[in-house]
Amino acid sequence: MKRINVDLDKGDKGRGGGRTILVVDDNPGIRQAVCRAFLSDGFAVCGEADNGQEAISLCKRFRPDIILLDLSMPVMNGLQAAAELRKIAPKTPIILFTMYGNELQQHQVAALGIDLVVSKNEALSEIIEKAHVLLGAQPPDRAEGAFG
Numbered sequence: 001m002k003r004i005n006v007d008l009d010k011g012d013k014g015r016g017g018g019r020t021i022l023v024v025d026d027n028p029g030i031r032q033a034v035c036r037a038f039l040s041d042g043f044a045v046c047g048e049a050d051n052g053q054e055a056i057s058l059c060k061r062f063r064p065d066i067i068l069l070d071l072s073m074p075v076m077n078g079l080q081a082a083a084e085l086r087k088i089a090p091k092t093p094i095i096l097f098t099m100y101g102n103e104l105q106q107h108q109v110a111a112l113g114i115d116l117v118v119s120k121n122e123a124l125s126e127i128i129e130k131a132h133v134l135l136g137a138q139p140p141d142r143a144e145g146a147f148g
Contacts, residue, residue: 024052
C-alpha cells in the first residue's frame with residue numbers, strides 16, 4: 001500500500017523547510033502518526049510504504065531528504081532495505097525505527113548504511129529533533145547531545 005502525500009506548495013514550511021521524508025512501516029497507525037508529526041514540523045511526506053521493497057521503489061521515484069525505516073516488516077525488512085536504499089541515495093540519512101533498538105548496536109547498523117537507530121517508544125518530537133540534526137538543521141539548544 002502506497003500513499004503519496006506531497007505538499008510542497010505550503011507557504012509556511014516550518015522548521016522542516018519543506019524537506020521530504022519517506023516513512024516506511026507495516027503498521028498503518030504508526031505510519032499515520034509519524035507522518036502527522038513530521039508534517040506538523042514542516043516536512044513534506046513524499047511517500048509511505050508498507051515494506052522495504054516498496055520503500056526502494058518510492059526512494060527511486062522521489063529521492064527523499066530523509067528516510068524513517070521500520071526494522072520488522074514483511075517482504076523485505078529494514079536491514080535488508082537499508083543496504084539497497086543506501087545504494088540509491090548514498091547521502092540520504094536513514095533512521096531505523098524499531099521496538100528492538102536496544103538489541104541493535106550502532107556500529108553494526110552503520111555498516112548497512114543506517115545513520116541512527118531510534119526506539120518506537122521514544123517521543124516523536126525527539127525523533128524529529130534527531131532528524132533535524134542528521135539533516136544539519138540543528139535546532140537551538142537541542143543540537144548538543146541530541147543522540148544521547
